[in-house]
Amino acid sequence: MTAAGAETRLTPGPGVLLKLGGELLETATGRQNIARAMRRLQASGPLVVVHGGGREVDTEMAAKGIPKQAVDGLRVTDAPTLDVVVGVLAGRVNTRLVAAARAEGLRAVGLTAADAGVASVRQADPYRAADGTLVDLGFVGQPTGTEPAQLVAQLCAAGFVPIIASVGADANGQLLNVNADTLAGHLAARMTVTRLLIAGGTPGVLDEHGDTIASVNETLLEALIADGRASAGMVAKLIACREARRGGVANVRIVSGKDTSDLDDSPGTTIGEDERGV
Numbered sequence: 001m002t003a004a005g006a007e008t009r010l011t012p013g014p015g016v017l018l019k020l021g022g023e024l025l026e027t028a029t030g031r032q033n034i035a036r037a038m039r040r041l042q043a044s045g046p047l048v049v050v051h052g053g054g055r056e057v058d059t060e061m062a063a064k065g066i067p068k069q070a071v072d073g074l075r076v077t078d079a080p081t082l083d084v085v086v087g088v089l090a091g092r093v094n095t096r097l098v099a100a101a102r103a104e105g106l107r108a109v110g111l112t113a114a115d116a117g118v119a120s121v122r123q124a125d126p127y128r129a130a131d132g133t134l135v136d137l138g139f140v141g142q143p144t145g146t147e148p149a150q151l152v153a154q155l156c157a158a159g160f161v162p163i164i165a166s167v168g169a170d171a172n173g174q175l176l177n178v179n180a181d182t183l184a185g186h187l188a189a190r191m192t193v194t195r196l197l198i199a200g201g202t203p204g205v206l207d208e209h210g211d212t213i214a215s216v217n218e219t220l221l222e223a224l225i226a227d228g229r230a231s232a233g234m235v236a237k238l239i240a241c242r243e244a245r246r247g248g249v250a251n252v253r254i255v256s257g258k259d260t261s262d263l264d265d266s267p268g269t270t271i272g273e274d275e276r277g278v
Helices: 030-044 054-064 081-102 150-157 178-191 216-226 231-247
Strands: 016-020 047-051 108-112 118-124 141-144 161-165 167-169 175-177 193-202 251-256 268-270
Touching: 030 047, 030 081, 047 081, 047 178, 054 081, 081 108, 081 161, 081 167, 081 175, 118 268, 141 167, 141 178, 141 231, 150 161, 161 268, 175 216, 178 193, 178 231, 193 231, 216 231, 231 251, 231 268
Parallel strands: 016 047, 016 193, 047 161, 108 161, 193 251
Antiparallel strands: 118 141, 167 175, 251 268
């Protein structure tokens, strides 16, 4: 039993939360390679997958004549954009990845953050951009709360692999676009996973020469965001990594998802602590 009001977590056991950039999932070969990497990761413990699909959303929006707006890697989402996001992420991208994972022998289950027990989400407050501008993000969701991700944990405990599209809903049923990195960092902090791997098209955090920075502590992380050295898309990843670290995830890395032979050993950046233990 726990004391009244104490936070409880339903534990799936040591494992990994893998966040996949949508650029890794655009072709059948890419999905097959990722599914094989997922199978290898699951061999070491429960696996949870969160995915994006921004480039496919961009393509669909362009086809429909809907202009794209973004700030610090976060998509400004009006009603027409939201319709595209839901259709692409919760529909096409999620279902194709689930099918590829099942073809590799995984017991994959497709979900969104709107499903009960995945994540509570509310509409995000106006966002203070890195340049100081205050921006209304529209129908963008912010994961909230410290409650355990019970459905995700239960599926993991039963041997399933939850594959979660970054679409949520608020308490009133309003669908919301949730940044996939943000959702991954939130879920990693809520669960007792030992590792968070954010896999995308670039090999980690890059310096001014385009070389991968092997390790980033929290002081450097904050500086990269504040002085603009982190690209728009990287800002959201760094913030997600910071939340995961503060939530107790011991091993947090931003890695290349292009070499899928072993994502644990892929080139990348480890997000570590300051010497003072921050």
